[in-house]
Amino acid sequence: MTVSTIKSRPIYPGLSPDLNARRNIIVCDKAGAAAVAELFSRAGSAFAERATIILADSLSATETQTLSRDLAPAAVEIQPTLADGIARLRQLLETAPMGLRLYAAGSEPLIGLVVQAGLDFSIDHLSIRTEHRGSLKRRVQCVHCKTFIEDVTTNPVKCTGCGLTLLVRDHYSRRLAAFQGVCIDAEVPGEVPPTEALYL
Amino acid sequence: MSGNLLRRVRVAEVERVANRIKRFRLVDADNAPLSEFSGGSHISVVMHAGDRLLRNPYSLMGAPSDTSSYQISVLNVEDSRGGSKFMHENVSVGTELEIGQPLNLFPPAKLAKKHVLVAGGIGITPFMSMMNELDGLHSDFELHYGVRSLEDGAYCKYLQSRYGSRVNIYRQDQGQLIPLERILGDQRLGTHMYVCGPKPMIDWSLQTAKLLGWPDENVHSEQFSAPPPGKQFLVKLARSGREVIVRGHQSILEALEENGVDAPFLCRGGACGQCETQVVACDGFIEHNDHFLTEPERVSGKKIMICMSRIQTGSITLDL
Numbered sequence: 104m105t106v107s108t109i110k111s112r113p114i115y116p117g118l119s120p121d122l123n124a125r126r127n128i129i130v131c132d133k134a135g136a137a138a139v140a141e142l143f144s145r146a147g148s149a150f151a152e153r154a155t156i157i158l159a160d161s162l163s164a165t166e167t168q169t170l171s172r173d174l175a176p177a178a179v180e181i182q183p184t185l186a187d188g189i190a191r192l193r194q195l196l197e198t199a200p201m202g203l204r205l206y207a208a209g210s211e212p213l214i215g216l217v218v219q220a221g222l223d224f225s226i227d228h229l230s231i232r233t234e235h236r237g238s239l240k241r242r243v244q245c246v247h248c249k250t251f252i253e254d255v256t257t258n259p260v261k262c263t264g265c266g267l268t269l270l271v272r273d274h275y276s277r278r279l280a281a282f283q284g285v286c287i288d289a290e291v292p293g294e295v296p297p298t299e300a301l302y303l
Numbered sequence: 304m305s306g307n308l309l310r311r312v313r314v315a316e317v318e319r320v321a322n323r324i325k326r327f328r329l330v331d332a333d334n335a336p337l338s339e340f341s342g343g344s345h346i347s348v349v350m351h352a353g354d355r356l357l358r359n360p361y362s363l364m365g366a367p368s369d370t371s372s373y374q375i376s377v378l379n380v381e382d383s384r385g386g387s388k389f390m391h392e393n394v395s396v397g398t399e400l401e402i403g404q405p406l407n408l409f410p411p412a413k414l415a416k417k418h419v420l421v422a423g424g425i426g427i428t429p430f431m432s433m434m435n436e437l438d439g440l441h442s443d444f445e446l447h448y449g450v451r452s453l454e455d456g457a458y459c460k461y462l463q464s465r466y467g468s469r470v471n472i473y474r475q476d477q478g479q480l481i482p483l484e485r486i487l488g489d490q491r492l493g494t495h496m497y498v499c500g501p502k503p504m505i506d507w508s509l510q511t512a513k514l515l516g517w518p519d520e521n522v523h524s525e526q527f528s529a530p531p532p533g534k535q536f537l538v539k540l541a542r543s544g545r546e547v548i549v550r551g552h553q554s555i556l557e558a559l560e561e562n563g564v565d566a567p568f569l570c571r572g573g574a575c576g577q578c579e580t581q582v583v584a585c586d587g588f589i590e591h592n593d594h595f596l597t598e599p600e601r602v603s604g605k606k607i608m609i610c611m612s613r614i615q616t617g618s619i620t621l622d623l
Contacts, residue, residue: 123514202515203492222414
């Protein structure tokens, strides 16, 4: 990840265990699961035994088997989509006490949505331990029509709501869990730089 | 430097509220309205105690929206540098004092779902305004207040009558201790803890929270400690070429102020970082007494917090 001059651009320091936490909730996707397995190998089984993993991704039967084995002895719950994973996380947070530590590993949209859910439960974003793995895809909000565009891999990108061509900025909103997309040809309509696949 | 703006006030009321604790009510010397403040704020009070110039921080205790007066409580500390003794012995109704603008280094977290306040002895003072503010916002809070005895603990009756079951008092003379592990072990997500009191109590509270898996972001503390004394040494100011002697019971900041040097400061307790000063040269050992600099910064010997830290002996040249 290149260093951005935009202050709001999130940084992800990497997963580290809170050995004092009485319960660990870890949200990850397929790519992030590797970071979680590494975390467990560093932290030991007592840590993993206190962990619940929400693995939000579409997995084949073999992948399910392999990942469940790699992430033992933690309880692994598999959710077919990111949205399902976040809904499950919110359900768990509803009754959670202090002493819980939240972790997120995987794509930026996954981390962003975990941090956003945490915010709704008054969990400080700095207390959530995060590691970026896998795709560089971004969640973008069109600042003009407020539509969220999921899984953006190019810059510029066309807004799926209003059709404007948007410059994807590093300017990020934790509340919205999205980067901001701004009309790129406002001054000279149609004058658009070539599309680059920056966020594959 | 907002910390340097001084206001003249007059003492309107002095009340003994517990053993060795007096409450002072301050009004503007010209009866102008004071500024509003936020819960957890403090002011510094300027004291000309003998040949010494002191500025001690005291938490504001009244209602944050009350602009007619400020209230502070002062514990007469034995072996003190003279600040609290001065307030107890030389200040009475009608005395004029200078105070700084209110500053808040201990505000309640606005997004918290609940607030657990832990006070020991005179450490109750920042919570007086904080509870006033939280109560007005209908925020969920509870106070756990440890006192030596009911004669030593200030405001016990007032707090219980005003806030009822949200106030829990623990009396050391009855062998009662704050059951912090049980309290922190059973709190909803989004709860913040605040602790103010003697240093061992603060350390114990922070450690208890950590061992129960509380994130650092949910834990807050404030302690006003006086700069520890030492031997006399010399401060050389690189920019102005001046030399100032720091006496054994003075901080560098106090010695500079006594000599008319306007140095930056805010909290005067080694916490906020405002008075961080570059060390140009030093031929003595720096005693870092602040809570601000990181370990690598201390080891480097290039920075010093002049409100709290000193050198053992010799001279130090500062970029001032």
